[in-house]
Amino acid sequence: MFSRETVxxxxxxxxxxxLVPLANLALAPESVGHxxxxxxxxxxxxxxxxxxxxxxxxxxxxxxILSLGHGAFFALGGYVMGMHLxxxxxxxxxxGHPTLPDFMVFLDWKELPWYWHGLDMFPLxxxxxxxxxxxxxxxLGWFAFRSRVTGVYLSIITQAMTFALMLAxxxxxxxxxxxxxxxxxxxLLGFDLQSDGMRNALYVASALALGFGYLLSRAITxxxxxxxxxxxxxxEARTRFLGYRVEHYKLFVFTVSAMLAGLAGxxxxxxxxxxxxxxxxxxxxxxxxxxxxxGGRGTLWGAALGAFAINYAKTYFTGALPDAWLFVLGGLxxxxxxxxxxxxxxxxxxxxxxxxxxxxxxxxxxxTAEAGDD
Amino acid sequence: MSRRRPTARRCLGPIVLLLAxxxxxxxxxxxxxxxxxxxxxxxKGFKAxxxxxxxxxxxxxxxxxxxxEALLAxxxxxxxxxxxxxxxxxxxxxxxxxxxxxxxxLGPAKRKTKKITINNKLRRTIRGALGALTxxxxxxxxxxxxxxAVFRSPRADSLPLxxxxxxxxxxxxxxxxxxxxxxALRLTAGExxxxxxxxxxxxxxxxxxxxxxxxxRIANDAATPAxxxxxxxxxxxxxxxxxxxxxxxxNLFQGISLGSVLxxxxxxxxxxxxxxxxxxxxxxxxxxxxxxTTFVVQQLFREHLPAWDAYSLAVAIPAAFLVGGLFGIAIExxxxxWLYGRPLETLLATWGLSLILQQLxxxxxxxxNREVANPEWMSGALEITGGLAxxxxxxxxxxxxxAVILALTALMRWTRFGLDMRAVTQNRRMAGAVGIRSGMVxxxxxxxxxxxxxxxxxxxxxxxxxxxxxxxxxxxxxFLVVVFGGVGNLWGTLVGALSLGxxxxxxxxxxxxxxxxxxxxxxxxxxxxKRPRGLFALKGRAVEN
Numbered sequence: 001m002f003s004r005e006t007v008x009x010x011x012x013x014x015x016x017x018x019l020v021p022l023a024n025l026a027l028a029p030e031s032v033g034h035x036x037x038x039x040x041x042x043x044x045x046x047x048x049x050x051x052x053x054x055x056x057x058x059x060x061x062x063x064x065i066l067s068l069g070h071g072a073f074f075a076l077g078g079y080v081m082g083m084h085l086x087x088x089x090x091x092x093x094x095x096g097h098p099t100l101p102d103f104m105v106f107l108d109w110k111e112l113p114w115y116w117h118g119l120d121m122f123p124l125x126x127x128x129x130x131x132x133x134x135x136x137x138x139x140l141g142w143f144a145f146r147s148r149v150t151g152v153y154l155s156i157i158t159q160a161m162t163f164a165l166m167l168a169x170x171x172x173x174x175x176x177x178x179x180x181x182x183x184x185x186x187x188l189l190g191f192d193l194q195s196d197g198m199r200n201a202l203y204v205a206s207a208l209a210l211g212f213g214y215l216l217s218r219a220i221t222x223x224x225x226x227x228x229x230x231x232x233x234x235x236e237a238r239t240r241f242l243g244y245r246v247e248h249y250k251l252f253v254f255t256v257s258a259m260l261a262g263l264a265g266x267x268x269x270x271x272x273x274x275x276x277x278x279x280x281x282x283x284x285x286x287x288x289x290x291x292x293x294x295g296g297r298g299t300l301w302g303a304a305l306g307a308f309a310i311n312y313a314k315t316y317f318t319g320a321l322p323d324a325w326l327f328v329l330g331g332l333x334x335x336x337x338x339x340x341x342x343x344x345x346x347x348x349x350x351x352x353x354x355x356x357x358x359x360x361x362x363x364x365x366x367x368t369a370e371a372g373d374d
Numbered sequence: 375m376s377r378r379r380p381t382a383r384r385c386l387g388p389i390v391l392l393l394a395x396x397x398x399x400x401x402x403x404x405x406x407x408x409x410x411x412x413x414x415x416x417x418k419g420f421k422a423x424x425x426x427x428x429x430x431x432x433x434x435x436x437x438x439x440x441x442x443e444a445l446l447a448x449x450x451x452x453x454x455x456x457x458x459x460x461x462x463x464x465x466x467x468x469x470x471x472x473x474x475x476x477x478x479x480l481g482p483a484k485r486k487t488k489k490i491t492i493n494n495k496l497r498r499t500i501r502g503a504l505g506a507l508t509x510x511x512x513x514x515x516x517x518x519x520x521x522x523a524v525f526r527s528p529r530a531d532s533l534p535l536x537x538x539x540x541x542x543x544x545x546x547x548x549x550x551x552x553x554x555x556x557x558a559l560r561l562t563a564g565e566x567x568x569x570x571x572x573x574x575x576x577x578x579x580x581x582x583x584x585x586x587x588x589x590x591r592i593a594n595d596a597a598t599p600a601x602x603x604x605x606x607x608x609x610x611x612x613x614x615x616x617x618x619x620x621x622x623x624x625n626l627f628q629g630i631s632l633g634s635v636l637x638x639x640x641x642x643x644x645x646x647x648x649x650x651x652x653x654x655x656x657x658x659x660x661x662x663x664x665x666x667t668t669f670v671v672q673q674l675f676r677e678h679l680p681a682w683d684a685y686s687l688a689v690a691i692p693a694a695f696l697v698g699g700l701f702g703i704a705i706e707x708x709x710x711x712w713l714y715g716r717p718l719e720t721l722l723a724t725w726g727l728s729l730i731l732q733q734l735x736x737x738x739x740x741x742x743n744r745e746v747a748n749p750e751w752m753s754g755a756l757e758i759t760g761g762l763a764x765x766x767x768x769x770x771x772x773x774x775x776x777a778v779i780l781a782l783t784a785l786m787r788w789t790r791f792g793l794d795m796r797a798v799t800q801n802r803r804m805a806g807a808v809g810i811r812s813g814m815v816x817x818x819x820x821x822x823x824x825x826x827x828x829x830x831x832x833x834x835x836x837x838x839x840x841x842x843x844x845x846x847x848x849x850x851x852x853f854l855v856v857v858f859g860g861v862g863n864l865w866g867t868l869v870g871a872l873s874l875g876x877x878x879x880x881x882x883x884x885x886x887x888x889x890x891x892x893x894x895x896x897x898x899x900x901x902x903x904k905r906p907r908g909l910f911a912l913k914g915r916a917v918e919n
Contacts (some may be wrong), residue, residue, distance in 0.1 A: 149902060152718065160854065161899065164891075286722070290722060293722060326729045329728035329729055332726065333723055338712055338720050340710065
């Protein structure tokens with residue numbers, strides 16, 4: 001559970017959690033080490049992406065389920081949080097309606113749809129952040145795993161799912177703000193979202209969530225259950241013949257992963273200040289997978305690293321060379337699958353001269369070479 | 375019955391007619407009696423004006439039409455001194471006067487003029503008169519519009535003119551419109567009950583919503599005699615049945631059309647994914663490249679061979695096949711070859727490739743849509759009966775899709791290459807052992823699938839926007855079609871595409887376009903749960919590997 005890599009990752013994460021807010025709040029704006037607030041929010045966003053990447057790595061790297069729809073779970077968590085924040089606006093919206101969000105007033109709705117009730121209470125919203133993506137993943141997984149839909153078919157189904165959700169959320173009459181989504185949030189738990197203190201608090205919350213997600217995934221993958229998952233990944237039929245109910249294990253890990261993705265989405269929305277249906281776009285879900293692939297699947301910390309690296313590159317390129325970004329991203333897809341099957345994590349391990357000992361962690365073997373179940 | 379405001383086309387009509395009149399020597403002699411009739415339009419009071427309009431209509435002279443058009447458009451004025459009727463047009467920002475009949479320039483409008491006002495009732499009269507006047511025009515489209523105008527504002531005195539025009543009419547489509555107008559006239563303005571009954575019966579043969587509205591109005595009118603009411607209701611019922619049937623056929627056609635588009639997009643995928651088992655996420659980009667090839671070929675024709683412009687598609691189809699095929703072979707040799715047996719990695723690498731290709735096209739051609747014109751033989755529609763028309767480009771795409779899948783089936787079944795392809799698919803090592811160069815077969819098969827995707831792009835460029843994102847819109851649908859129809863089975867792809875297309879079009883009126891799409895997606899997802907290997911699953915041990 002607490003291998004050297006895990007300890008190193010947790011130390012790095014802990015340092016970042018403490019140092020960044022410190023450098024933002026304690027140092028004067030003109031001093032060298034000062035971190036501006038927008039950078040804090042940007043880093044907070046990356047932390048959410050890292051958690052999302054870990055959730056994908058949990059199912060793909062350790063159980064062989066390539067989900068091309070994790071963006072949907074992320075977006076659903078974000079939408080739950082967005083709805084809570086919308087309710088928090090109260091009568092400060094453009095139309096000043098005490099309960100209805102602006103877009104509903106604009107659409108001439110008279111009362112809140114039933115699924116918007118109760119979301120003004122934070123504990124319920126926080127619960128739904130896990131429950132809604134979890135329920136969707138459970139339903140989809142229940143049908144898919146029971147009828148033994150595996151490999152590429154499952155990938156295409158998850159992609160179709162997020163595509164269908166995107167189309168649905170684009171509709172105005174769904175009651176989620178349609179095309180424009182939700183924005184203009186004011187406060188969370190009574191604190192102004194624009195204030196420095198709140199932004200740092202959200203950053204710290206994201207870092208803690210990342211630590212939690214990492215430890216949880218780590219606990220799952222190093223347990224006996226984790227070995228079983230690796231068994232499913234490498235030889236599903238064989239594991240089934242040994243007497244394990246394969247679909248139950250897959251369903252469990254898929255649902256947990258979706259909940260982590262939902263948590264990431266819920267922390268992401270208050271930091272970027274908007275949620276709209278484009279988060280459901282299939283392209284975004286595939287991009288998440290490439291974070292994991294570039295970082296190194298089956299390592300958890302590699303996935304987080306990949307999310308950081310690629311999103312930093314994205315921020316840089318879309319600012320400096322917007323036309324080049326898709327070339328870079330596309331190139332990463334090809335290069336990492338052809339030449340870097342172990343990702344950055346594998347590179348770092350090679351540099352450190354310390355290949356994982358096979359007895360220590362069977363989970364690290366790349367599994368796809370066997371044609372058996374794919 | 376809706377009254378339309380004069381549209382640009384309607385205003386253009388009189389100007390063209392006017393030009394024709396200016397150059398025609400006949401008008402000089404013929405306008406003598408008309409001249410006095412036109413002057414009568416300057417009369418005071420709407421009753422007098424109505425009489426003047428009716429007199430113009432009764433003259434049956436086509437030269438009166440532009441005058442009435444001008445009156446309708448509010449361009450007809452009279453000079454206060456002498457009450458001479460003139461037409462006033464803006465010319466270079468200033469108003470100028472023209473003779474309403476001959477169109478001769480009378481100089482700038484300096485003297486005091488007054489507009490000849492009309493009211494709604496008069497407007498209706500003018501429209502009917504105009505319709506009657508232009509019924510004898512040499513242009514079939516003008517005659518057709520005229521017959522439609524008479525149908526929309528029926529007046530009893532147009533009937534003899536209409537019958538005269540119908541007797542002379544040679545164009546079937548125009549004659550059809552005229553018969554409809556005559557039936558409507560008999561029904562609404564016939565002098566005795568028998569004529570009106572005959573009109574009601576005749577109208578039942580014209581399935582179109584306007585006729586339905588007319589019959590419904592007569593049937594619901596309290597003043598209608600009982601016998602006529604019954605006849606109208608009977609006609610209405612028959613008409614509704616026919617309209618329902620027509621909309622069913624229309625839906626079916628649109629469904630087949632959508633299905634053939636899906637089929638074209640999916641056939642190539644059925645080969646690369648279905649036969650080879652390769653997930654090619656860049657498949658949509660092959661379609662997009664085909665569409666851009668069409669654009670380039672069309673531009674080249676316009677520049678160098680403008681006379682042959684209409685045939686550019688004939689060149690674009692093989693060109694797109696080559697472009698798609700060459701790209702496909704390059705992709706197979708460069709990337710996919712190294713990833714056989716690792717489908718998830720193939721998926722990611724080809725997705726990356728699709729991003730690169732999209733950006734490449736965006737850099738080369740710009741992010742905006744490119745205009746690909748329909749050649750003449752693909753534009754317009756084939757009108758089966760009133761209210762039922764199939765557009766030619768859709769018909770050609772259906773034909774093209776069927777031709778492609780037939781050619782492909784023949785290729786797979788009867789050629790050496792098809793045999794090699796099937797051998798490698800079924801048992802790669804055994805095929806290699808009997809001397810088939812499986813690497814080359816792989817490359818060519820992939821090239822074939824991509825080439826077909828390129829040809830699909832030619833077809834899609836005719837109905838969709840040619841933009842770098844063209845392929846993205848089809849990739850998920852194509853995968854669904856292939857998975858739904860059954861992997862590795864071309865007939866399954868055909869049936870899958872057509873059934874998805876038809877189901878989509880039948881759901882659309884009931885659920886709306888977006889919801890229909892979502893329902894289809896969910897239905898296919900559920901279907902895959904039930905039959906993971908599709909509608910027509912291959913059987914046997916080979917499938918399990």
